[in-house]
Amino acid sequence: MKLVIVGAGEVGRELIKRLKRDWFITVIDEDAEKLQKIVDLLDTESMNKVVLLQGDGTSKLMLKRAGIEDAKVFAACTGDDEVNIEACKLAKEFDVPSVFAVSNSTENDELYEREDINYVDKAVATASLLERQIKSGIVTPTNIGLGQGEIVEVTVMPTSIIAGYPVGKFSSRRWKIVAIFRGSKLIIPQRNTIVKPGDKVLIVGDPKVLKYIAGLIRSGEPQFPLQFGTEELIFLPERDQNVLKDARFFFENTKLLKVSIYTCFKATSDLKNMFSSNEKKVVDLKELKLCEKEFLEEVVKDENFGLIVMSNKYKEFPLYFGIKTFPILVAEETLSPVMIAKGTTPVNKILVPVSGSFSSFRALEVGIELSILLDAKLTALYVRLNNSDEKVNYLKDKIVKFSSMYKISIDFLVRTGNPVNEFAKISKNYDLSIVGARKGRKTNWFNPYPPYHMIHRSNCSSILVCVGE
Incomplete structure (x- = not known):
């Protein structure tokens, strides 16, 4: 499937890093240095799937050159909301099935809504993630592994089902405790390592069940x-x-x-x-x-x-x-x-x-x-x-x-x-x-x-x- 991205900044690069193996991607940006940073991300396999174009993402000619007419998804990820909105409007004119944008300012969210553009508010998304982690005590790294929630860090509460038990007692094919942080000490657990309240445990496993495991381990909630x-x-x-x-x-x-x-x-x-x-x-x-x-x-x-x-x-x-x-x-x-x-x-x-x-x-x-x-x-x-x-x-x-x-x-x-x-x-x-x-x-x-x-x-x-x- 083909994806066209306008904007080779931090968000655009992160998106490419996550999708480069499964998508054919064309990236448009006026800044040659930003495009060069993307080149540094690519390996031999993904080099053949990612095309970089220096130019204006709000130009119909440039979008046609990028293959917009064959694209299944379009994403505007620049740091300028006016550019993002204009680029998305053009993508809609080319009948791209899915069009997305990054909103750089909450004040501009209304402009995206007025044009019926699917958007992610950068500030709201970040605050929402932090809020969940603050309230739950569960940290899901988004830039480790596959970035799909297969690695989480959980603080063990006194009511946790694993508090006071050895790691080996919790045998599962779907998740494993791979590290324990106790104060300033890192423990690589063995089967007989006892988990204590207050420990931070690093868990690796199937994202489908891991968030529920994290909640259970943290507080023992059913x-x-x-x-x-x-x-x-x-x-x-x-x-x-x-x-x-x-x-x-x-x-x-x-x-x-x-x-x-x-x-x-x-x-x-x-x-x-x-x-x-x-x-x-x-x-x-x-x-x-x-x-x-x-x-x-x-x-x-x-x-x-x-x-x-x-x-x-x-x-x-x-x-x-x-x-x-x-x-x-x-x-x-x-x-x-x-x-x-x-x-x-x-x-x-x-x-x-x-x-x-x-x-x-x-x-x-x-x-x-x-x-x-x-x-x-x-x-x-x-x-x-x-x-x-x-x-x-x-x-x-x-x-x-x-x-x-x-x-x-x-x-x-x-x-x-x-x-x-x-x-x-x-x-x-x-x-x-x-x-x-x-x-x-x-x-x-x-x-x-x-x-x-x-x-x-x-x-x-x-x-x-x-x-x-």
Whole structure:
């Protein structure tokens, strides 16, 4: 695609730096020195894509020479608003589809509006960015990396979910903590490096989820499920009203931005219509030929899912023979939360089994977020094997700390017996259970891994949250 830029100053040069690999660009400026600075930016590949012309950007002849008639986009970036407005008016005469300008003075914004020119007010844009950073404590460098928000700096607050934890506990394919600034000291974190309140952490990751991760890390504000992804993925081997009911509830009551429905049958548009009430959210409907195999090998590899919802048709008995069920395979492949839907939404009561493991506390944090978002009552359950179990007091103290940190009431329930059986009995009284598990754990008849059995035995809809090995 072709872009014509009038103005080779700082804004024009920055624009070229960002777009030179993907666009054919012609730049017009009367100042030869400014054009020479652009030459210094170009490498061998982009040299063939960028044309520099010395001349008047408000001249029709010069604009024709620049190829304005073939341009898809025009940008006026000079430091003179009169020049920018005149150049944009000419670009419109040549029917350029998209015309933009930089307003150098807020007082001149009205002139751009009068001519119906899309503009960016330099002062307002800068102040707006600074305001967001001042209010949020989150700094997004715009001149590092790709400049798309893939690098952010966040100040860790006392309520942050990572405060007091080692970096290695937060394993994700979508984002990484790559540096910690503690006072005047730079720390390159190892897996066992503890993050402390007041630290500034530098995070690199997928821009689609990074801004939500930044908000979560800074203050612990509920973002579920955006720390995992922005899309809800629904898998329907057959039409299942429980799946549709639960998926729709979470799509409408959380911050999910998109839903993709994958079926193993010829679906009708009514499936899509169930989720289309909010025009700001995107709904896709697709049919799979190879069903589970295609879903696992082709669909979930994108790894940008806030929540994956599937049927309760998958039973637990393969676990006794060391064979993981389909929902567990999906959860381990993506590290996205996987819901086994039983149609027990709306959610007013949430149950989270805790054992003292990091994965169970991670599930509790998800439960806390959902409890706040949905205004639901939260219960943490510990099932001890006998009355002499000394872990009860430790867990009770942890629950109190979580409750104080997030300013939320958490009931702590203790039972004695088989963890899976007791959990199954108690789950009858709840609308949603959230189970934490560690990726890669083996399970069989002689050495069962309780979390894997719990998600199948739950008598309410359940979410499996896997953490890295």
